[in-house]
Structures are given as C-alpha cells and as structure tokens.
Amino acid sequence: MIKSALRVAALATAMSVVAFVAHAKNPTVGGAAMFEKKNIVENAMNSKDHTTLVAAVKAAGLVGTLEGKGPFTVFAPTNEAFAALPEGTVEALLKPENKAKLTKVLTCHVVAADAMAKTVAKMIKDDGGEHDIKTVGGCVLKARESMGKITLTDENGDVAHVTIADVKQSNGVIHVVDTVLLPKM
Secondary structure, X not given: OHHHHHHHHXXXXXXXXXXXXXXXXXXXXXXXXXXXXXXXXHHHOXXXXXXXXXXXXXXXXXXXXXXXXXXXXXXXXOHHHHHOOOOOHHHHHXXXXXXXXXXXXXXXXXXXXXXXXXXXXXXXXXXXXXXXXXXXXXXXXXXXXXXXXXXXXXXXOOEEEEEEEEEEEOOEEEEXXXXXXXXXX
C-alpha cells in the first residue's frame, strides 16, 4: 500500500514537472509580465523599459500594424538604447515632420516572420556564422551568434545584443535589444 502511494506521488510529481516545462512562462520585460495572448503593442505598453519605443510607435502611426495579425519579429530597443543616441535625436525623430524617418528607423527593427532565437541561431549556423535578416523597412541586419547570444549589426556597423530573447506574443515574438538599429541614411 505504501509503495503504491509512493508510486502515485512520484508519478504526480513527474507529471507536474512536465506540465510546468510545457507551459513555461514568458520572461518578464521591464518589470512586467508578458502574455502570449496579448499582441506586441499591448505587451510593450506594460514594459517600463520600452516607453520611448511605445511613444515612437505611436508617433509613427504603427500601432495598428503592430497590433495586426502578423507574424512579426520585433527587435525592441530599450529606453537606454534610445538614450544612447546622439543628444536630440529622439526628440527630432518624434516631430511630425520627421514621421517618414521615424517610420524607417522603427521598421528596421521589424521582420515579417515569427523568428524565435533558436531559429535565428540555426540560420546563422547554416549560413557559416552570419545571416542576413531583411526587415520590413528594407534594412539588412547581419545576425551572428557567440556563446549562445545573438547580435545584430545594422547597415552602419553598430551592434545590438539581444538581451532578452523569445518573448512570445499573439502576433509574433519580441527580442529585447540594447542598441537602436539605424538604416543607412
């Protein structure tokens, strides 16, 4: 009887571990939970680390697009990444007369696919250590992997590190990056 009870308890424990692993939660971003059932904009609005990105998406008129069906992969720069741009850059981009430039910058962070980090790493490996990622904005980002971390190099040679990967969304995935990727202008 005791052996039978122990077997049942062991089986129940093993099943709970499997269930937990199968339903692993998204990482938190900017101190906020990210929900797979919410879209990219809904989740980004909850991240205290992405208030500049959200303001820029609104100013560029891209909210409707990024709330859409997708799928999208967004390389989402943090507030710190925007703050590292030359002084006055963000303020200038947010002006209505610079909407086209802002849209170009933002869409150089968006790919029309649902690309999890494992998929990107495989493409990098299959391409001999570097994979070109074409963005919605027409930019080409050079993806590389080193010690399990993915980096992206923009058309100006600036390198962004993926600091939080695979934040699943209802319409794609977000990878948090530490640098604003800029188009060649």
